[in-house]
Amino acid sequence: MQADTYIPRRLDDAWKIGFWNVDVAAPVLFFFFVGYLSGSKLSFAACMASGIFLSRWIARLKADRHPAFAVHWLYWHLPANPVTAMRATPPSHIRRMVG
Template sequence: MRTDTYIPRRLDDQWKIGFWDVDVAAPVALMFFVGYLSGTRMSFAICLATGIFLSRWISRLKADKHPAYAIHWLYWHLPASPLTAMRATPPSHLRRMVG
């Protein structure tokens, strides 16, 4: 009758790649892939350094803000398309608060 059951404390955590959030690790992974495709060691090193710089910039930008800050920023600053449009929220060009 005595079993160890795991009770999660947080259900809405950000996705992780290892210890890093996805939005912080994605620039490094993307630039790693681009550098690998480039074919030379110098361009690989430059791409990897650029990816690390971008990820550190994003992590500093996200510091002390909402965990989904990057998603919110993308919603407000990218153009709406059928792929990025959300149904439950108004379009990003409507910025008038009601209430």
């Protein structure tokens, strides 16, 4: 009964695309798609450059912060809709809470 048992050490890791987190890789993939749809090599290069720039900016913004910093930032700065609204927390436009 001496079997090597694999014990996972990181159950709550962020989703990844290759080596990159989803929130860092998403701008590059989105701008790659937009550049592909544009049909011009120059606009494709411009879209890819802006996607890489945006993903590097997001990576630097997230450095040394909570792993879910991007989700928290989106919650506080984007308007709520029925899909993203949470029932257990107050709306994001209410900044002061008493109690």
